Amino acid sequence: MAKSSSKPSLSLSVQYACNDAALPSRPFVRLCVRAACEAPAQVTVRFVDAEEGRSLNAAYRHKDYATNVLSFPYETDPIVVGDLAICLPVVLKEAAAQGKPAEAHFAHLIVHGMLHLQGYDHEAGPQDAALMEAKEREILSRLGYPDPY
DSSP: OOOOOSOOOEEEEEEESSOOTTSOOHHHHHHHHHHHOOSOEEEEEEEEOHHHHHHHHHHHHOOSSOOSEEEEEEEOSSSEEEEEEEEHHHHHHHHHHHTOOHHHHHHHHHHHHHHHHTTOOTTSOHHHHHHHHHHHHHHHHHHTOOOOO
């Protein structure tokens, strides 16, 4: 039997716990998640404000500040199950500081978070970081975005 070239199955929930015109659309989020998805997945992407972002980072990483994206992987085999929390004000501030469109930064962070859910870890060492960054560049290029680094 020939191997199918179709994408892995994806169950995606997008939650907006904050409100801003700069928030990416559900189809955009799906496009970015799907581009980074290497296996069947059940994923929730939640956009949060600074207060929730700070609370989550403090509770799960013991760091008392809001960060751009938090990944919560629950399972990787046979299906990737996890949540991403993306902090809207942090992403917008970083995009402005880096002189890049918010859309490009959202795409990068969604792809980055999805790779974490699938076991990639840039903090495990230089080789792991290089592998993860190369994968991000490849996916973002396919989506039409420039090198985020």
